[in-house]
Amino acid sequence: MPANLTPPYHDAEERFKAAATHEERLAAMREMIALLPKHKGTEKLYADLKKRLAKLESEVEHAAHGGRRADPGHVKREGAGQWVLLGEPNAGKSTLLAALTHAHPEIGEYPFTTRVPLPGMMPFEDVQVQLVDTPAVAAGHTEPYLANLAHNADGVLLVLDVAADDGEDSAKLLLELLEKARVWPRVRPLPADAPPFLAVRPVIALGNKSDLDDGTFAEMAREAIGTDLPFHPVSALSGAGLDDLRLLLWRELRRIRVYAKEPGKKPDLAAPFVLPDGATVHDLAERVHKDVASALRFARIWGHAKFDGQQVDRAHVLADRDVVELHS
């Protein structure tokens, strides 16, 4: 019996042949199945198409997983800076991410809920700070890529569960991981015989679940992680301590916000440039465009300078919240 295939079916078949990606092939194949006239003469072809569709679907699924598995230890940096959260199972890393950012991580009473790193953006005033939730640090179960993730971040948050009874062991594991990651807490003076390739970074310990504690457990956790590290009791559940933490996460990045302004126009206060502490007018011009930097003659500054609109040269060091008018 002839199949009597219709022109729209043939069109879909042409699209299938011309498809450049798995997704396009998948879409065209689904159309072919939908457009296939259904009668005795197309029974075999229908069964064949369904089989090919199932195979294609599993290939696409496989490719997607392969892609995700390829580099779980790299999370693209976005916003003003990146903090990585590290901690024992159930410490509350994901609950913290959910409380501080717009991300929606899975949260569970059981350990190892989080399987892959998950970033979220924390709004702070007019900037966004990136936090990265990670799978737990636990003896024999720590994902090897966590060391890389910590090394490449701008700062590390060690999340401790003050109510847990294995506080000392998990503090030890976290400190070992920092060492493996070659992250040196910025508050610690660098010894003369410091190992090479260290990333000197802000490291902050959080005593989470402070709602379950009168302060006694927090003190024990602080001693376990090292009293020289900044330590902040917080509760991801009640929100206690989180406002202070937001400010700290911005401040410890040691960055400034500056607002660029064109002569004769109002500054764009909604979109600050974020630069490292100590950045100059030249650094800002470079960030705007390299041509702007090379053509720069002087700048005018509103903010911390002696008087508003003061003329400065390219070596002038900027301060947080300066408004800068670049003149070429």
Ligand SMILES: Nc1nc2c(ncn2[C@@H]2O[C@H](COP(=O)(O)OP(=O)(O)OP(=O)(O)O)[C@@H](O)[C@H]2O)c(=O)[nH]1
């Ligand atoms: N009382 C209290 N419970 C909390 C707090 N933060 C988290 N929890 C609870 O602790 C459990 C674990 O929270 P998660 O955020 O999933 O912990 P996690 O560190 O991400 O755990 P893993 O992904 O397994 O490593 C959940 O039942 C949370 O509701 C807190 O501040 N106080």
Ligand SMILES: [Mg+2]
């Ligand atoms: Mg988690």
